[in-house]
Structure formats: structure tokens, C-alpha cells
Amino acid sequence: MSKGALSEQVCREIDHWVAKFPKGRQRSAVISALQAVQHENQGFLTQDLMDAVAEHLDLPPIQVYEVATFYSMFETDPVGRHCISVCTNISCMLCGSTEIVAYLEKKLDVKLGESTEDGKFYLKQEEECLAACCGAPMMMVNHDYHENLTPQKIDEILEELD
Ligand code: FES
Incomplete structure (x- = not known):
């Protein structure tokens, strides 16, 4: 089942990564989650998508924004394919x-x-x-x-x- 702006496939992929960490440590899956979301969204993240990741992982949105804006592999503006x-x-x-x-x-x-x-x-x-x-x-x-x-x-x- 999809959550908000996330597709079912991305939700499944995020859940796959969450399962690799101890219960309550879903924050460790933020990088993988954002990679999956960015890949599906033609190479960049939007605030809606970051918020949806935060909701899916039950984290405050700021913890997702921090990762998205710190690592050079994430884009927060539209870019070429x-x-x-x-x-x-x-x-x-x-x-x-x-x-x-x-x-x-x-x-x-x-x-x-x-x-x-x-x-x-x-x-x-x-x-x-x-x-x-x-x-x-x-x-x-x-x-x-x-x-x-x-x-x-x-x-x-x-x-x-x-
Ligand atoms: S300097 Fe190491 S890959 Fe370019």
C-alpha cells in the first residue's frame, strides 16, 4: 500500500531497508529511502516526497531534510535525467x-x-x-x-x- 506521495514499490523498498536495522532504528534507513525516492522521481527530491519519507519512517521531517541537504548525492531541485x-x-x-x-x-x-x-x-x-x-x-x-x-x-x- 502506498503512503502519501510514495509509490507502493518505493514503500516496499524502504521497508526492505528498515528491516535490516534493529526495531526503533529506522532512522538508519533514511539514506536508502531517499535514494529510492530520488531514483523514481527523475533524480531529485521534493519537500512533499521528503515529508512522505519522514511519515513512512515515523521520523520528524527535519531528520530527513538534514540527510537530503547534507549528502552531495541528493538533489532538491529539478535536474536533467x-x-x-x-x-x-x-x-x-x-x-x-x-x-x-x-x-x-x-x-x-x-x-x-x-x-x-x-x-x-x-x-x-x-x-x-x-x-x-x-x-x-x-x-x-x-x-x-x-x-x-x-x-x-x-x-x-x-x-x-x-
Ligand atoms: S582522485 Fe580518486 S577517483 Fe578521482
Whole structure:
């Protein structure tokens, strides 16, 4: 059964995560719950959705807002369908992430933090180390890692997306 703005599938997924923690520790499932909700809502969270998560988990809404606004993986404004995050930390920077960001900005005609006009791509703010340093420079697209990037490889990756 769905609760408020949450679909039945998302409610089931949240309950799956809640069951992994001791009774009364449902707060530990907030990150997983928000990931499920954001995924279903085309990559961003609304206040209604965050409130619905709080209600489903029987938590004060502030405890859900805190998580949604703290972690860089959550968006609270509408963004493009495909989220691109380029790591610009030290290994990636030394291997050319500055040029990778510049290439993406030019190709997509956006700056970091912006979405393309057609709503297809979101070039997220730079990421800190994503623990794939030996494949630098790297980026994450919709949570999939792509390493040893070149402009040609970026073209191929983005062409695969609908
Ligand atoms: S510095 Fe980019 S993945 Fe570690």
C-alpha cells in the first residue's frame, strides 16, 4: 500500500531497508529511502516526497531534510535525467580532469551545476575522490563509473544514453 506521495514499490523498498536495522532504528534507513525516492522521481527530491519519507519512517521531517541537504548525492531541485559527476580530486586533476570538465561544459553547453536545456543531462558540481584513482580521470554517470576518460570515450558514453 502506498503512503502519501510514495509509490507502493518505493514503500516496499524502504521497508526492505528498515528491516535490516534493529526495531526503533529506522532512522538508519533514511539514506536508502531517499535514494529510492530520488531514483523514481527523475533524480531529485521534493519537500512533499521528503515529508512522505519522514511519515513512512515515523521520523520528524527535519531528520530527513538534514540527510537530503547534507549528502552531495541528493538533489532538491529539478535536474536533467542523466547525472554526470566528474571527480576533480588530486589523482584525477593530475590526469586531466580540468580538461574533462571543460570538454563536457563545451559539449553540453552548460556550466558545472547546470542541466542542458532539453533536460537530458545534468553536469553536477565537481566530486571529491570517488575511490577510482587508478582509473583517473574518471566520472560517474547515473552512479556508474567510467574511467580513463578521453573526449572520444565521453562521446561514446553519452551517445548510449536516451
Ligand atoms: S582522485 Fe578521482 S577517483 Fe580518486
